[in-house]
Amino acid sequence: xxxxxxxxxxxxxxFLILCVIISHTLYYSSNxxxxxRIPPLIRYVMxxxxxxxxxxSGLSSTLGSNGFRRGxxxxxxxxxxxxxxxxxxxxxxxxxxxxxxxxxxxxxGFAMMLSPLLKKLPSWLLCVFGLAVVVVGYWLEAQPxxxxxxxxxxxxxxxxxxxxxxxxxxxxxxxxxxxxxxxGRLLYREKKTRFPGVSDSNSFVRFFCFCGRNSLYIFIIHxxxxxxxxxxxxxxx
Numbered sequence: 647x648x649x650x651x652x653x654x655x656x657x658x659x660x661f662l663i664l665c666v667i668i669s670h671t672l673y674y675s676s677n678x679x680x681x682x683r684i685p686p687l688i689r690y691v692m693x694x695x696x697x698x699x700x701x702x703s704g705l706s707s708t709l710g711s712n713g714f715r716r717g718x719x720x721x722x723x724x725x726x727x728x729x730x731x732x733x734x735x736x737x738x739x740x741x742x743x744x745x746x747x748x749x750x751x752x753x754x755g756f757a758m759m760l761s762p763l764l765k766k767l768p769s770w771l772l773c774v775f776g777l778a779v780v781v782v783g784y785w786l787e788a789q790p791x792x793x794x795x796x797x798x799x800x801x802x803x804x805x806x807x808x809x810x811x812x813x814x815x816x817x818x819x820x821x822x823x824x825x826x827x828x829x830g831r832l833l834y835r836e837k838k839t840r841f842p843g844v845s846d847s848n849s850f851v852r853f854f855c856f857c858g859r860n861s862l863y864i865f866i867i868h869x870x871x872x873x874x875x876x877x878x879x880x881x882x883x
Contacts, residue, residue, distance in 0.1 A: 651855075653844070653855055655702065659699075663857055663864050669692045697819065700822040704757070704823035704827045704830065705830035707764075713761035714762055717754075719862075720751055720754050720755035721751065727751060728749075746810060751866075753815070757816075757820055764824060769831055772828050783817030786804075
């Protein structure tokens with residue numbers, strides 16, 4: 647028998663994926679088209695809000711099995727976006743800085759593939775390891791390019807001139823994933839909703855749950871749609 651899905655996790659994931667779409671639309675409108683300037687607070691949220699998505703993915707990994715297989719699927723989605731961004735550059739639609747080298751789907755796919763091993767660790771060790779990776783990751787983010795090799799950027803070691811249209815290196819984000827696992831153990835030990843009094847048949851809730859259950863497909867599809875809209879708008883300016 648399939649375990650009943652926990653509606654608030656799907657709904658929160660749906661809310662976050664909609665926030666991602668808004669974030670990308672604002673970014674392209676501001677940085678590419680120059681239609682307006684994004685306020686500093688909103689830009690800060692856009693830059694660091696992705697950690698919530700990674701934490702939620704770590705939390706969700708405690709509720710299911712077959713993490714490695716799902717991780718392969720998500721990582722493959724990331725490679726589709728990488729191939730698409732390279733194609734956009736070759737066709738002259740995108741600049742080199744928009745190539746997605748190691749984005750959120752690459753990171754989540756890799757973390758999910760590691761999740762069967764990570765879930766064997768005790769919570770205290772996961773917490774220590776996760777916090778250490780987060781601290782090191784944000785320290786690396788504040789540094790100039792550190793290495794000459796072009797092979798270490800997935801862990802956060804950038805080379806001179808490195809750019810990526812979407813960049814979620816393992817440091818700090820694998821740390822956020824580990825902390826999400828710890829949070830999942832604390833909040834969903836019984837793998838049941840924390841809000842049993844709320845009906846998931848409500849149309850508002852169902853909409854966000856639908857977006858959450860299909861977040862991978864929505865993420866992949868929204869990028870070319872937003873890009874096409876920006877191209878159409880720019881052609882009219």
